[in-house]
Amino acid sequence: MLGAKFGKWVNDNIVFLVGIPLIIGVHYGWSKLQQNPNLVPPDRQKKEPVLEDGTEPEEWKNGAIPTAFSEDLPRPLTPGCCIRLRGFVQPTCSRFSVNLRCGKDSDSDIALHVNPRLSQRYVVRNSLLGNRWGIEETTCISKPKLSRNQPFEMDILCSESMFFVSINGKHVCAFVYRVLLAKVKNIQVVGYVKVSDVEYTTLDVYPQSSPKNEFYTVPVIEEPVVSTENTLEVPLTAKLPTGLKLGQQLEIHGKVKILPSSFFINLQEGTHMWPHPPVHLHLNPRFNTTSVGKYMFVRNAWTNGDWGLEERCPGVHFSPGSEFVVVIRRGNNHFAVWIDGKLAGEFKFRADADKVNALYIQGDVTIKAVCLRTKATDACFTKKPKRFAL
Structure with a gap:
């Protein structure tokens, strides 16, 4: 297994799980929607407010959203690459986003926008191409377990055709590529979270068995x-x-x-x-x-x-x-x-x-x-x- 922290790649050994879907759910089914339940038609997209009372949180008003982390990737992403993000959700956080960008400029395309909504307990996925947001995807096969004032861990795995996203060891959703994977150059974290560690690894299987994800x-x-x-x-x-x-x-x-x-x-x-x-x-x-x-x-x-x-x-x-x-x-x-x-x-x-x-x-x-x-x-x-x- 290859691993690195904050851009430094190292070699280490890992015993990985030998011998289960699905986003699974992702590849199973009989139509594009059922083969990938994360692909949701526009007329079925959730249009929920940011907060339960229908208002936006203060930290998202007037563009005053802090950038918690930004870094260029140490090498191009390929199938099997996994970005592992560890951090802490601050008490004032209602949502945050992890962006895989095609550059570090403010107007760069975003190949993957992962946006957990704590109150609604789902994860929005989207892309920003040519300054235009695409169709949001909100369906998750399991609810993300994120809480304020608690640590979290997020894995983003690159496969041959899509990103897989797990939160705290549990697979949550996927997102089919809308741009070439090789164009992704930068990772950015926005919102009221503290990033303590970003590790770049190569996995043989996903998800892996762990104390947080025991089968x-x-x-x-x-x-x-x-x-x-x-x-x-x-x-x-x-x-x-x-x-x-x-x-x-x-x-x-x-x-x-x-x-x-x-x-x-x-x-x-x-x-x-x-x-x-x-x-x-x-x-x-x-x-x-x-x-x-x-x-x-x-x-x-x-x-x-x-x-x-x-x-x-x-x-x-x-x-x-x-x-x-x-x-x-x-x-x-x-x-x-x-x-x-x-x-x-x-x-x-x-x-x-x-x-x-x-x-x-x-x-x-x-x-x-x-x-x-x-x-x-x-x-x-x-x-x-x-x-x-x-």
């Missing part, structure tokens, strides 16, 4: 345990400690949200989202089809660097606001997918299933529990599915 481990159990009202955070990135072996089954207990667009479940290799991991099974209920009241249930796999041929059927297994139990069983040459006690389909292996070691879930769904059983059983299929305190 859930799916428990291996034989019997259900006490019911609970707790839920697992979505997007859910989870390790399968034994993989999914022949004869085993993976159980997912959840509930579809009231006004869903879609959600997906991936069995894949690795807990990273970049580089795109091989996905052995992609289950994708879609509710936003063109026909009102008609849903689709799509299965697919990502192998050899691309999505394969979709397998589709009517999505009668899921409905808005309903609970469900999905069971995935491994056979000799296929995955069998059961939903609420009914066989929803079989999906033949398109790669070596022994390499499956992770689960990823994202979208309009609440996950109650996930568990792995060493032997297939129908005990989980009841009219009132049991919930697990795991």
Whole structure:
């Protein structure tokens, strides 16, 4: 791994995560919007005030916004480069911005404008090209955890086609390049934050496991345990400690949200989202089809660097606001997918299933529990599915 602080590159060693999406969510889907949920049409952009009361904070009036940090990059950005920013959010801060600029002059183009809004708990992304702001992107797959009077850490990773942004170890959003990556020359931080450290690194995978970003481990159990009202955070990135072996089954207990667009479940290799991991099974209920009241249930796999041929059927297994139990069983040459006690389909292996070691879930769904059983059983299929305190 290459690393540097404030422009000085050094060599050091790192043990990185071996063997999950997605902005994931970013590359998954069936249209440009669903392949990258951070690309939002103009008519769906949020137009929220800066503060909850509809006013702008004092520090953003009259152009009196302090520049907390500005520095030329030590070398051109390439895929795998990561800018790691550490700092402190001051008590008067309501929002701040991190700009990757094509120069250090005040009128330079901005290739990436990352603007966390503390009160609204989302991150605005945009670009400034030729003194014109582009279309804002505001959708985040998880809410940024930023608080006044607290330290923060932000990673900006460069991939082949987009920036990935994580805050305090948690992936938040992405932004597809609008200018060539090689044109970025300068980083600028604006707002009421104190910058303590800027590190330039090269990553092999993103995001990386850390104390701030520990991945859930799916428990291996034989019997259900006490019911609970707790839920697992979505997007859910989870390790399968034994993989999914022949004869085993993976159980997912959840509930579809009231006004869903879609959600997906991936069995894949690795807990990273970049580089795109091989996905052995992609289950994708879609509710936003063109026909009102008609849903689709799509299965697919990502192998050899691309999505394969979709397998589709009517999505009668899921409905808005309903609970469900999905069971995935491994056979000799296929995955069998059961939903609420009914066989929803079989999906033949398109790669070596022994390499499956992770689960990823994202979208309009609440996950109650996930568990792995060493032997297939129908005990989980009841009219009132049991919930697990795991």
